[in-house]
Amino acid sequence: MKGKKALALPYVVWSIAFVLIPLALVLFFSFTDKEGNFTFENILKIGKYSSIFVKSINLAVIATLICFLIGYPLAYIISRSREHVQRNMLLLIMLPMWMNFLLRTYGWMTLLENEGIINKLLSLIGLGPFQMINTQGAVVLGMVYNYLPFMVLPLYSILVKIDKSIIEAAQDLGANGFKVLIRILLPMSLPGIISGVTMVFVPSVSTFIISRMLGGGSNMLIGDLIETQFLGGNYNPYLGSALSLVLMVVMLLIMAVMNSLEEDDMEGMLV
Amino acid sequence: MKTIGKRLYLGLCFLFLYAPIAILIIFSFIESKNRATFTGFTFKWYQALFHNDLIMRSLWNTLLVAVTASILATLFGTIAAVGISGMRKRMRSAMMNVTYLPVINPEIITGISTMLLFVYLKEVLHLELGFFTVLIAHITFCLPYVILNVLPKLRQMDPSLYEAALDLGCGPFKAFIKVVVPEILPGIASGFLMSFTFSLDDFIITYFTSGSSFSTLPVTIYSMTRMKINPQINALSTLMFLFVLVLLLLMNIRKKGHQSTARRRA
Amino acid sequence: MKMRKTVCLLCSLLTCFALFSDSVSAAPETRTLRVFNWGEYISDGSDGSMDVIQEFTRRTGIQVDYQVFSTNEEMYAKIISGSADYDVLIPSDYMIGKMIDEGLLAKLDFSNIPNYRYVDDAFKNLEYDPTNEYSVPYTWGTVGIIYNKTKVTEPVDSWDILWDSNYAGQILMFNNPRDSYGIALKKLGYSQNTTNRDELDQATDELKKQKLLIQAYVMDEIFPKMTAGEAALAPYYAGDAVTMIGDNPDLDFVVPKEGTNRFVDAMVVPKSSPNKDLAEQFINFMLEEDVALANIEYIGYSTPMSNVKARLDEEVQNSFSYPDDEVLSRCETFVNLDEETTAYLQDSWTGVLSYGDSSIGDILFLAVFFLFLIGIVIYFTVKKHRNHTI
Numbered sequence: 001m002k003g004k005k006a007l008a009l010p011y012v013v014w015s016i017a018f019v020l021i022p023l024a025l026v027l028f029f030s031f032t033d034k035e036g037n038f039t040f041e042n043i044l045k046i047g048k049y050s051s052i053f054v055k056s057i058n059l060a061v062i063a064t065l066i067c068f069l070i071g072y073p074l075a076y077i078i079s080r081s082r083e084h085v086q087r088n089m090l091l092l093i094m095l096p097m098w099m100n101f102l103l104r105t106y107g108w109m110t111l112l113e114n115e116g117i118i119n120k121l122l123s124l125i126g127l128g129p130f131q132m133i134n135t136q137g138a139v140v141l142g143m144v145y146n147y148l149p150f151m152v153l154p155l156y157s158i159l160v161k162i163d164k165s166i167i168e169a170a171q172d173l174g175a176n177g178f179k180v181l182i183r184i185l186l187p188m189s190l191p192g193i194i195s196g197v198t199m200v201f202v203p204s205v206s207t208f209i210i211s212r213m214l215g216g217g218s219n220m221l222i223g224d225l226i227e228t229q230f231l232g233g234n235y236n237p238y239l240g241s242a243l244s245l246v247l248m249v250v251m252l253l254i255m256a257v258m259n260s261l262e263e264d265d266m267e268g269m270l271v
Numbered sequence: 272m273k274t275i276g277k278r279l280y281l282g283l284c285f286l287f288l289y290a291p292i293a294i295l296i297i298f299s300f301i302e303s304k305n306r307a308t309f310t311g312f313t314f315k316w317y318q319a320l321f322h323n324d325l326i327m328r329s330l331w332n333t334l335l336v337a338v339t340a341s342i343l344a345t346l347f348g349t350i351a352a353v354g355i356s357g358m359r360k361r362m363r364s365a366m367m368n369v370t371y372l373p374v375i376n377p378e379i380i381t382g383i384s385t386m387l388l389f390v391y392l393k394e395v396l397h398l399e400l401g402f403f404t405v406l407i408a409h410i411t412f413c414l415p416y417v418i419l420n421v422l423p424k425l426r427q428m429d430p431s432l433y434e435a436a437l438d439l440g441c442g443p444f445k446a447f448i449k450v451v452v453p454e455i456l457p458g459i460a461s462g463f464l465m466s467f468t469f470s471l472d473d474f475i476i477t478y479f480t481s482g483s484s485f486s487t488l489p490v491t492i493y494s495m496t497r498m499k500i501n502p503q504i505n506a507l508s509t510l511m512f513l514f515v516l517v518l519l520l521l522m523n524i525r526k527k528g529h530q531s532t533a534r535r536r537a
Numbered sequence: 538m539k540m541r542k543t544v545c546l547l548c549s550l551l552t553c554f555a556l557f558s559d560s561v562s563a564a565p566e567t568r569t570l571r572v573f574n575w576g577e578y579i580s581d582g583s584d585g586s587m588d589v590i591q592e593f594t595r596r597t598g599i600q601v602d603y604q605v606f607s608t609n610e611e612m613y614a615k616i617i618s619g620s621a622d623y624d625v626l627i628p629s630d631y632m633i634g635k636m637i638d639e640g641l642l643a644k645l646d647f648s649n650i651p652n653y654r655y656v657d658d659a660f661k662n663l664e665y666d667p668t669n670e671y672s673v674p675y676t677w678g679t680v681g682i683i684y685n686k687t688k689v690t691e692p693v694d695s696w697d698i699l700w701d702s703n704y705a706g707q708i709l710m711f712n713n714p715r716d717s718y719g720i721a722l723k724k725l726g727y728s729q730n731t732t733n734r735d736e737l738d739q740a741t742d743e744l745k746k747q748k749l750l751i752q753a754y755v756m757d758e759i760f761p762k763m764t765a766g767e768a769a770l771a772p773y774y775a776g777d778a779v780t781m782i783g784d785n786p787d788l789d790f791v792v793p794k795e796g797t798n799r800f801v802d803a804m805v806v807p808k809s810s811p812n813k814d815l816a817e818q819f820i821n822f823m824l825e826e827d828v829a830l831a832n833i834e835y836i837g838y839s840t841p842m843s844n845v846k847a848r849l850d851e852e853v854q855n856s857f858s859y860p861d862d863e864v865l866s867r868c869e870t871f872v873n874l875d876e877e878t879t880a881y882l883q884d885s886w887t888g889v890l891s892y893g894d895s896s897i898g899d900i901l902f903l904a905v906f907f908l909f910l911i912g913i914v915i916y917f918t919v920k921k922h923r924n925h926t927i
Binding site: 087 | 277280281284285287288289290291292294295298347348350351353354355356357358366369370372373375376377378379380381383384385386387388391407408410411414418468472474475478479488489492493496504507508511512515516519523
């Protein structure tokens with residue numbers, strides 16, 4: 001048994017080199033100025049961008065809520081259907097995920113444009129045109145669209161395990177549909193909800209592609225701001241690192257809150 | 272009544288999921304460059320696509336990175352998982368926390384942090400950003416998925432099996448291959464599959480670590496979406512969708528075949 | 538003991554990299570030239586034109602790795618961050634000035650670029666490169682307003698129309714600070730190169746006012762959006778306007794009366810390039826008459842070479858691609874601003890893009906949401922606690 005431990009050594013070294021050291025570099029850059037001196041300036045500067053933080057978190061929260069509201073019934077319906085139907089539907093949900101998300105988002109651009117398909121169809125019945133692309137709504141839609149499967153799959157895997165007889169028992173004892181949902185289904189599927197919410201919220205809050213493709217440049221999110229500090233218009237890795245650091249801290253705090261809901265340790269999060 | 276509601280709901284959900292893909296497919300056969308008009312049926316975007324060096328090269332790069340990274344990450348991750356399972360509790364939970372970092376960290380942070388490291392390495396060692404940096408970054412974000420898939424299987428395994436093999440005269444390596452690997456194979460397989468898919472599809476981390484002359488398909492697609500009109504994108508999407516569809520159908524049929532043979536055996 | 542092992546491993550890992558990198562840089566016998574240019578800014582062989590990159594490889598046997606960027610700043614970030622290396626860059630005037638000031642560019646050996654003699658004197662020794670040691674002009678042009686005649690019926694002659702609320706949601710704007718501020722400053726009657734904070738702040742206010750009317754902040758996407766009729770008005774480059782009007786005859790282009798930006802995009806070689814000789818060979822190739830003609834015909838921008846201009850269609854020669862002196866007298870060329878002003882501009886621009894966000898409603902929503910979340914957490918912990926005590 002003793003020799004086994006040594007097998008993890010290369011991985012430990014790899015993790016230090018390519019996970020921990022890079023994060024340490026982010027920390028280091030956050031407190032450094034151009035000349036390499038220690039400074040708090042980058043962190044202090046972030047106050048100016050608080051509105052962008054608020055907006056990012058806001059849109060991500062809305063997107064996560066919508067994903068949950070759409071995803072929960074979907075996952076429930078799938079989990080209660082016949083077995084081969086279940087498999088086919090899961091396949092249908094995963095299929096778009098295999099196609100590059102840039103292409104799918106590009107598809108939405110074509111749909112939502114002023115001269116796009118949706119507006120053309122609406123004009124046939126005498127409505128519109130509506131300004132849909134380049135709005136906050138379009139950004140939220142992009143998030144919901146891209147990350148919905150991340151909500152449905154963990155919810156499904158929990159819901160499918162809930163025994164039908166439990167629900168029937170509750171109904172026999174006089175619980176109506178709403179009560180069954182509140183007292184039985186939701187509490188029992190809590191781990192699935194938590195991992196679904198995390199898997200939607202984290203990429204939503206840090207995206208820079210969706211906001212750029214569907215938000216028309218005027219819906220700047222925290223991800224855009226970080227990206228422009230490194231590869232975009234205003235090169236400033238020091239400020240970029242400080243922004244990343246704050247984003248990471250906010251993220252970990254939210255995650256800690258989420259995890260306190262769950263009794264299990266972190267190891268239950270993905271599998 | 273209830274079932275109609277259910278059907279309607281499912282229908283709407285799938286409409287939502289597939290509408291943009293359907294649009295791309297339709298537009299890939301339309302001649303006019305202009306997205307606002309439907310005129311003429313054509314295959315010319317497909318022809319142009321196959322003659323587009325940049326796309327073909329990026330496709331090759333993507334496959335190369337995905338195959339290498341997922342194989343290396345699977346090997347490396349399986350060994351690491353065995354090592355981690357042999358650790359004492361405190362050490363193990365520390366290691367698990369590090370393993371979870373790339374999974375829960377927003378991708379953009381993984382991207383920029385590795386970019387900072389590679390730029391630093393470049394100054395010190397003249398290691399240019401390109402294939403190797405992308406490979407390292409991909410292996411790094413694939414490793415956790417392999418480990419997280421293999422570890423539970425190791426935990427489920429009866430440790431006495433391995434010890435029995437040793438007692439019966441197997442060397443540790445042989446015992447590992449003959450006894451442990453078959454037990455954890457499902458975990459290894461799903462870890463490999465996840466790695467392969469994530470690597471194939473990754474844009475953000477590759478975007479930050481690929482440097483000047485190396486680009487994978489997602490990075491190329493990104494630069495195409497930012498340029499002027501290019502209906503080749505639609506053709507590319509259609510082909511990718513068909514490819515994935517066929518792949519999944521094949522896998523599904525194979526699975527069904529397995530099940531029926533299994534049933535027959537039983 | 539363990540520590541030492543770790544250190545050993547780390548060292549061997551690093552040596553591995555060193556070996557890799559050596560083999561990588563030593564391996565290619567045939568040298569590759571890395572070119573970094575604007576998107577759609579070279580004749581690429583479509584519609585029977587010359588594929589310039591392929592032609593270069595055919596004539597010289599040198600492989601070319603060709604990449605594109607969409608703003609000067611994006612190109613600069615790639616160079617300065619060290620994440621990418623190139624041999625030939627084609628940035629605009631002010632960016633060249635900036636890179637010269639920062640010592641990022643190599644002095645060219647003009648004896649390797651004999652074709653430089655074909656470049657008009659008017660494009661030599663310009664402000665961004667006063668002694669003309671670093672750059673060779675590729676194209677030039679002006680920024681004007683491209684508009685859709687079916688959607689805009691009144692005469693367009695001023696930048697003011699981009700602030701006209703009749704066209705709310707129909708206006709596109711540049712997504713980069715230098716170009717956008719350039720327009721706002723011209724509208725106010727100031728120089729595009731001003732460093733006066735007061736004037737810049739006025740421009741910021743103008744741009745914030747304009748934000749409510751803007752459909753999207755974009756760069757190259759202006760091209761497809763305008764040709765598809767997605768928007769009514771946008772600032773864009775005269776060169777592209779020629780092509781766009783060809784694609785959609787409803788469009789028209791005008792240089793506003795307040796004046797505008799005249800830009801020059803020129804070829805330069807970064808100091809870090811190990812292939813300076815190849816780079817100069819490439820620059821010389823780009824000045825060959827047939828090559829330059831193919832490029833100009835394809836991209837539609839204006840050429841700084843009169844021998845090339847003479848071979849263009851009469852119609853093109855008299856189009857807005859080659860404005861008369863009266864128009865040119867109203868134009869300004871961007872110069873490199875000092876670092877402080879650039880940073881100030883960038884910050885103000887971020888302020889413009891995020892203007893109007895985080896109203897009190899948003900913050901309230903977030904606060905209520907998090908209170909709700911914390912409430913749930915407390916509820917569950919209390920419940921759990923109670924269960925335990927029972």
